[in-house]
Amino acid sequence: MKVTEVKKYIPQLDIKKSKAKCPKCRSNNLLILEKSIHYQEWEQIDGLIDHVEGYMNSGDVIGTWGTCKSCGHSWIFKSLQITGLFIE
C-alpha cells in the first residue's frame, strides 16, 4: 500500500515532503534507513559484571542510508538524520 493510501485511513499520519533524490538516476522513489546505536551498559568490579543501564537503549543516530527503488543504487546521505531530507 502506498503512503498516500495509508494516509486516507490514518489522517493523523505524519507524512513529510522530501528533497532526496537518487544521485545516480534522480529518481525520488527511495528506501531510507536512519541508523542508530543501541546499547546496554555493564560495569565490571573485581571480576564481577553487573548490569548498569538499559536494555537496548537507543543511542545517537550514526547516519542515514538511501537505496534507489528505480536503479538499485545505494549511498550515504550527507545529512546525518532523516530530518535533514525534509522540505520545511
Ligand SMILES: [Zn+2]
Ligand atoms: Zn537511481
